[in-house]
Amino acid sequence: MTILDVKDLSVDFVTETGTLQALRKVNLAVPANRIVGVVGESGCGKSTLINTVLGLLAENGAVTSGEILFEGQSDLVHLDANGMRALRGQKIATVFQDPMGALNPVLSVGRQMRDIQYRSALSRKEKDARSIEMLRKVRIPDPERRLAQFPHEFSGGMKQRIAIAMALLMQPSLLIADEPTTALDATLEVAIIELLKDLQQQIGCSVLFISHHLGVIAELCDDMIVMYAGEVVEHGSTRDIFHNARHPYTKKLLACDPARLSRREPQLPTIPGTLPDLRDRPKGCIFQARCEFTDEACAEMPPDIPVGGAHVTRCWHAGKTTGARA
Amino acid sequence: MTTEPLLAVSNLRVRFRIGGVISALAGRLTEIEAVAGVGFTLERGQTLALVGESGSGKTTLARAVNGLQPAASGSIRFEGRELGNFSNAGWKSLRRKISMMFQDPVGSLSPRLSVRSLLAEPFAIHGLSGRSLNAEVERLLALVGLPRDFADRYPHQLSGGQARRVGVARAVALDPVLIIADEPTAGLDVSIQGEVLNLLNSLRDRMGLSMLIITHNLHVVRQIADRMAVMYLGRFVEEGETEAIFQAPRHPYTAALLSANPEPDPDKVHNRIALPADVPSLLDRPSGCEFHTRCPFAQDICAGQVPASSALGTSRLTCHFPLDAGTRAVKTIATT
Amino acid sequence: MSDQALVNQPPRRRFAAIGPIFRRIVREPLGAFGLILVVIVVFSALFADVIASYPPTKLSPAERFAPASFQHLLGTDHLGRDLFSRVLHGGRIALAIALGATGLSLAGGILLGLIAGYGPRWLDNLLLLLFDAIKSFPTVMLALALVTLTGPSLLAVLAVVVLVNVPGYARIIRTQTLVLKSAEHVMAARSMGAGTARILAVHILPNVIGPILILASMDIPVVVAIEAGLSFLGLGVRPPLPSWGAILNDGFVNIRDSYWIVVAGGVPIILTTLGFTFLGETLRDVFDPRLKRRQ
Numbered sequence: 001m002t003i004l005d006v007k008d009l010s011v012d013f014v015t016e017t018g019t020l021q022a023l024r025k026v027n028l029a030v031p032a033n034r035i036v037g038v039v040g041e042s043g044c045g046k047s048t049l050i051n052t053v054l055g056l057l058a059e060n061g062a063v064t065s066g067e068i069l070f071e072g073q074s075d076l077v078h079l080d081a082n083g084m085r086a087l088r089g090q091k092i093a094t095v096f097q098d099p100m101g102a103l104n105p106v107l108s109v110g111r112q113m114r115d116i117q118y119r120s121a122l123s124r125k126e127k128d129a130r131s132i133e134m135l136r137k138v139r140i141p142d143p144e145r146r147l148a149q150f151p152h153e154f155s156g157g158m159k160q161r162i163a164i165a166m167a168l169l170m171q172p173s174l175l176i177a178d179e180p181t182t183a184l185d186a187t188l189e190v191a192i193i194e195l196l197k198d199l200q201q202q203i204g205c206s207v208l209f210i211s212h213h214l215g216v217i218a219e220l221c222d223d224m225i226v227m228y229a230g231e232v233v234e235h236g237s238t239r240d241i242f243h244n245a246r247h248p249y250t251k252k253l254l255a256c257d258p259a260r261l262s263r264r265e266p267q268l269p270t271i272p273g274t275l276p277d278l279r280d281r282p283k284g285c286i287f288q289a290r291c292e293f294t295d296e297a298c299a300e301m302p303p304d305i306p307v308g309g310a311h312v313t314r315c316w317h318a319g320k321t322t323g324a325r326a
Numbered sequence: 327m328t329t330e331p332l333l334a335v336s337n338l339r340v341r342f343r344i345g346g347v348i349s350a351l352a353g354r355l356t357e358i359e360a361v362a363g364v365g366f367t368l369e370r371g372q373t374l375a376l377v378g379e380s381g382s383g384k385t386t387l388a389r390a391v392n393g394l395q396p397a398a399s400g401s402i403r404f405e406g407r408e409l410g411n412f413s414n415a416g417w418k419s420l421r422r423k424i425s426m427m428f429q430d431p432v433g434s435l436s437p438r439l440s441v442r443s444l445l446a447e448p449f450a451i452h453g454l455s456g457r458s459l460n461a462e463v464e465r466l467l468a469l470v471g472l473p474r475d476f477a478d479r480y481p482h483q484l485s486g487g488q489a490r491r492v493g494v495a496r497a498v499a500l501d502p503v504l505i506i507a508d509e510p511t512a513g514l515d516v517s518i519q520g521e522v523l524n525l526l527n528s529l530r531d532r533m534g535l536s537m538l539i540i541t542h543n544l545h546v547v548r549q550i551a552d553r554m555a556v557m558y559l560g561r562f563v564e565e566g567e568t569e570a571i572f573q574a575p576r577h578p579y580t581a582a583l584l585s586a587n588p589e590p591d592p593d594k595v596h597n598r599i600a601l602p603a604d605v606p607s608l609l610d611r612p613s614g615c616e617f618h619t620r621c622p623f624a625q626d627i628c629a630g631q632v633p634a635s636s637a638l639g640t641s642r643l644t645c646h647f648p649l650d651a652g653t654r655a656v657k658t659i660a661t662t
Numbered sequence: 663m664s665d666q667a668l669v670n671q672p673p674r675r676r677f678a679a680i681g682p683i684f685r686r687i688v689r690e691p692l693g694a695f696g697l698i699l700v701v702i703v704v705f706s707a708l709f710a711d712v713i714a715s716y717p718p719t720k721l722s723p724a725e726r727f728a729p730a731s732f733q734h735l736l737g738t739d740h741l742g743r744d745l746f747s748r749v750l751h752g753g754r755i756a757l758a759i760a761l762g763a764t765g766l767s768l769a770g771g772i773l774l775g776l777i778a779g780y781g782p783r784w785l786d787n788l789l790l791l792l793f794d795a796i797k798s799f800p801t802v803m804l805a806l807a808l809v810t811l812t813g814p815s816l817l818a819v820l821a822v823v824v825l826v827n828v829p830g831y832a833r834i835i836r837t838q839t840l841v842l843k844s845a846e847h848v849m850a851a852r853s854m855g856a857g858t859a860r861i862l863a864v865h866i867l868p869n870v871i872g873p874i875l876i877l878a879s880m881d882i883p884v885v886v887a888i889e890a891g892l893s894f895l896g897l898g899v900r901p902p903l904p905s906w907g908a909i910l911n912d913g914f915v916n917i918r919d920s921y922w923i924v925v926a927g928g929v930p931i932i933l934t935t936l937g938f939t940f941l942g943e944t945l946r947d948v949f950d951p952r953l954k955r956r957q
Contacts, residue, residue: 016682041515042486155604156380185379185542186586187601193588212515215588219596238592256517257590258545264569266527268520268549392853421855434846438868447864451856496850 001072003174003206004030004053009066009077011045011052018279022048022061023230024286027304030174035200035207037221037238039214039253043275045230046210050178052077053208054094055084071173089116093167097179099159102166103151109135109162110147116169130169137202138165138195157188161195168203175200175207181216189213193220214257218242223310226250229275229286232304236311246313248291285316293317330406331367332504332536333391338364338400340383340390340560344609358608360386362560363400370503373530373537375551375568377544377583381605383560384540385429388506391538392426393417404504422452425497427507431489431514435481441467441492442477448499466495470525487518491525498529506538511546523549544587548572556580559608559616566641576638576648578621615646623647686948693944699937703930707753714747718904727920736926739912745926748904753930755905759816760885763823764878770824771831771874776862778832779839786836793829801826801888809897819898823885831874838870876949880942883935890931906931 011023023045030036040046051057053068053076068076070087079087088094096102104112113131114124122130128147135143138161151159160180167175177196181189193216200207211217217224218238225235226247234247245251254260255269273290276282282289284299291298297316304312340361360383368374376384389395391402393409402409404420412420428434435444445463463477470491481489490510497505510526511519527550530537539551547554548568555565556579564577575581582599601620606612612619618628625647633646687693706713716734722742730737736745778789796804805822812818842848842865851865886906892898893907894914901908906927913923 041517157604186544186583186588187379190586190588190598191600213588214516214590218590218592218594219588242590242592253517254590256520258516258520258523258549259587259589261545261549264549268524270520270524271517389849394849394853418855421853424853426850426853428846428850430846434850436847436851436865436869439864447851447856448854451854451860493850496854 001032002029002069003032003071004028004208005069005072006049006053007067007069009049009052009068010064011048011057011061012064013058013061015060015279020278021230021281022278023052024281026066026227026230026232028225028232028235030206030208031223032173032206033200033204034222035197035209035220037217037224038208038210038227039212039217039224040227041212041253041275043229043278044227046227047178048230049227050094050176050208050210053176054088054092055079055081089172090119090170091172092174092176093170093172095160095163095167095175095177095180097182099156099163100151102163103159105151108148108150109154113147113166113169116166119170131165134165134169135162137168137199138162140165157184157191160184160188160192164192164195164199168199168205171203171205173205175205176210177207178210179212180209182211182213189216196220214254215259226253229281230278231286231314233287233315234311234313236307236309236313240309240311244311246307246311246318247287247315248293248317249287250313252290285314287315293320330403332370332372332405333368333538334401334403335367335391336365336401338387338390338402339398340386340395341398359398360560360608361390361397364557364560364562365400366555366562366565368504368536368538370536371530371534372553373539373551375539375541375547375554376557377541377547377554378557379542379583379605381608382557384557385508386560387557388426388508388538388540392424392506393420394426418452422448422500423502424504424506425500425502427493427497427505427510429509429512431486431493432481432484434493435484435489437481439480440477441472441479441481441484444481444492445477445495445499448496452500454500462499466499469498469529470495471521485518486514487521490514490518490522494522494525494529498533498535501533502535504536504538506540508540509542510539511541511543519546526550544584556583559606559611561616561644562642563617563645564641564643566639566643570640574649576641577617577643577645578623578647578649579617581649582622615644617645683948687941687944690944690947692940693948696937696940696942696944699933700941703753703934703937704757706750707757710747710750710754714744714750716744716747718747718751719743719902727916729920730922737920737922739909739923740916740920745909745923748909749906749926749930752904752906752909752927753934755816755899755903756886756889756930756934759819759823759889760882763820763827763885764882766820766824767827767831767881768874768878770828772835772867772871774828775832775835775870776839776866779836780843780858780862780866789832789836793833796825796829805892805897814892814897814900816899816903819889819892822892823888826888827881827885831877834874834877835870838873839866842866842869872949876942876946879945880939882942883938886931886934886938 006026006028009023009026010021013020013022026049038046038049052063055076063077066077070076074083076084110128110131113134114127117127117130120127131147132143135146140146140158140161154162181192184192196207197220209217209221221238223236224238224241226233226241226249228249234241234245234250241250242254245254252271256271258268271290276286276289284301288294288298302314302316304314305318306312307318338361339359341357341359343357364387366374376387378384386395390397404424442463445466446459449459449462464474467474467476472488472491476488484492511522514522523546526537529535541547551568553566554568554571555562556577558579564571564575564580571580572584575584578599582601585598599622606616606619614630615628615633618624621628628646633644635642635644638648687697720743725734725738725742726740728734728738734744734746736749739745774789778786801822804825808818808822848861848865851861889898889905890907890910893905894911896911898907899905909927910924913920913927917924
């Protein structure tokens with residue numbers, strides 16, 4: 001089953017200087033029991049995508065087309081505030097970059113974890129037992145004692161693990177993780193990735209994992225989605241994309257990662273040019289201004305072209321781009 | 327030119343007071359040592375990178391070198407002169423020679439000043455009105471590859487990469503000899519990160535700059551630094567040539583940091599050195615080798631005896647049981 | 663996050679944005695209403711001499727307690743003075759005190775706040791103690807004490823208002839300065855060799871002054887009320903100078919027979935207070951929309 005199915009989603013923001021199309025015809029699917037990574041640079045629309053799925057779009061934003069199917073039925077675009085609230089935290093859980101966003105500094109961790117279970121009929125003792133169980137799963141040492149402690153008594157890495165424990169407490173079917181490791185040191189980052197992998201197996205939920213860190217995506221995710229300037233330019237299995245990227249942007253992005261270089265380079269690869277102005281989107285392909293394959297065909301917006309299995313790319317020249325890496 | 331290195335730091339200590347009068351009266355420790363006896367030298371034209379987890383004292387060390395953070399003891403010599411002996415006027419001229427770049431590309435630019443004012447500020451501070459300010463602003467914009475009309479923008483209208491370029495331009499405005507850069511690529515996208523590193527590398531080559539780079543991103547270190555120093559709880563645990571350390575880290579902590587780097591290859595099999603538990607508190611430093619609480623190779627002696635600093639190949643390190651140079655760290659662990 | 667920054671990016675430089683700000687104030691019904699009231703009050707105070715046909719202090723015992731008529735638009739008081747003229751001239755005094763006192767309080771608050779926030783710790787503690795001492799003193803008691811010493815006068819009112827307002831402004835500036843003191847752009851300026859004066863004037867002041875200006879605009883009606891209150895009690899502006907508070911007091915004695923005197927004194931106070939409050943609140947919402955949403 002597909003847990004989250006975003007079809008043809010477009011989102012506009014009305015600003016003082018004109019209407020800005022933040023997402024254009026975005027298609028993506030998060031299958032059951034899979035970890036799907038979303039990569040893209042600043043301004044690619046990752047945050048808008050998450051906010052739209054969570055129904056937390058800013059006041060000046062509006063969905064202009066498309067639908068978001070959750071567990072194959074409810075269309076999140078048209079769900080009312082109450083329906084959305086019932087899903088958030090229960091069926092769709094989130095973890096953000098800053099764990100303090102999820103933690104209330106003046107309440108003990110135990111109290112907060114109990115509060116999340118407000119819908120459950122369990123007794124207070126049973127709820128605490130579940131909290132302890134969950135804290136143990138995220139490898140917080142001595143969870144019985146730490147339940148009474150306050151967020152500031154935990155280190156940064158521990159706070160993020162508690163935030164994850166809280167997100168997974170209600171056994172959601174979808175976990176949205178927005179750059180959860182970005183603020184952490186590499187050693188902690190690795191630990192969180194491994195933790196997420198384990199927990200996802202145990203709980204059997206799907207994960208939508210947003211990151212700008214290609215290494216993290218490669219290590220954690222089954223499938224991945226590459227976004228550029230509000231469009232999904234390529235999606236497929238992580239292995240397909242890392243080994244056989246077909247969209248010129250994906251290729252360039254992968255080439256830029258200094259982690260790929262095993263020695264010092266006099267000149268590091270970059271992507272010349274800048275993001276297009278989203279208030280005045282180019283008519284055709286979104287990447288045409290920065291692409292070396294651009295020709296007349298690119299003046300028209302390319303469809304999503306399958307290039308083998310579930311691997312899809314939004315590029316007229318997907319046939320030419322195969323083979324050697326950029 | 328003197329034979330003296332550009333920058334020579336020895337046995338530097340920086341302390342912070344924590345808690346108030348009450349905890350002092352109660353006889354509790356009221357000071358932490360964020361930098362605890364660090365020494366290194368930086369030659370002209372050389373780049374040294376400081377790496378380590380957050381809280382390891384990298385930033386404090388950098389700020390102490392720049393005089394923004396008073397040192398408790400130890401010596402910092404710049405161009406052969408002790409910083410502590412500088413008069414106020416001396417400091418001001420020193421500020422021209424050492425410039426600093428801060429972590430947050432946008433946040434380190436004063437929000438109500440235009441790019442033009444930001445770029446003109448170093449000249450205004452140092453009273454260099456002889457040069458034409460407008461010409462200088464245009465020269466700097468061109469130097470960092472920004473279009474001329476950016477002079478009229480404000481920091482909130484810049485992207486992270488553009489703001490970082492403005493920061494670089496400010497840092498090189500007065501032809502410094504040393505740039506201290508705190509996380510110069512933090513928060514930047516990978517493609518922009520490459521641009522900034524290329525810019526720094528080319529400026530260094532053209533202007534003969536020395537650089538002290540603070541970062542937790544090891545890939546950045548490899549692309550920009552000649553030498554690197556790994557910090558743990560305010561001390562250097564390993565220092566040496568970057569490439570040599572990447573090839574064969576000798577300190578287990580260095581090896582763990584290197585192995586903790588996720589790589590963009592889904593099929594890569596990771597043999598990680600898992601570091602247990604969190605970093606110890608500076609208020610309660612472990613005995614002996616301070617890394618022994620997390621070290622996978624720790625033995626009895628490590629908890630009891632402080633390892634001496636020793637030279638090994640091109641590196642210096644403090645460890646009782648350095649990893650073998652020939653074998654990759656990961657393999658060593660497999661056989662342990 | 664980053665996407666949001668893209669969306670929220672204001673189009674032009676901040677200081678050139680007076681036109682759009684004006685438009686946004688006028689778009690809000692309360693803002694437009696407040697602006698109209700304020701313009702009327704300021705206009706009538708400025709041109710009081712031209713608009714009013716009688717001098718405010720001219721006695722004409724023959725016309726005592728005259729109700730509103732074409733000769734005397736708002737009637738006359740117990741001394742036969744034209745109330746319309748007194749109200750306009752009273753507005754002049756009310757505004758002069760409100761603007762003067764607020765301006766002086768701002769200047770004092772900013773200066774002391776910067777010193778407390780950026781200066782040495784002991785000075786900060788000393789100033790805070792001083793602010794608290796003043797704050798803990800009831801305004802009326804303070805005014806009574808001062809007036810007992812100097813006698814009622816315009817200057818005394820001014821001094822009381824400034825004294826009472828400075829600690830509030832200074833505290834806000836101090837807190838923000840403390841935050842900015844360790845901000846990266848201030849560290850960057852320090853690392854370049856910038857002196858204290860430059861850091862305060864260029865890197866701190868422009869970033870802390872916005873909220874306090876909005877606060878000050880909302881304090882103007884409070885000052886108007888304080889002036890009226892003190893004058894009502896006979897502690898403020900000395901007769902025969904016209905003041906809304908004094909008019910209220912005159913009318914209060916004769917409220918049974920001549921209600922219009924109280925009306926003439928009271929309505930301008932209400933309208934001025936409302937006008938400045940609405941304008942201030944709209945300004946705040948325009949500059950800092952986050953505050954609006956939270957309320």
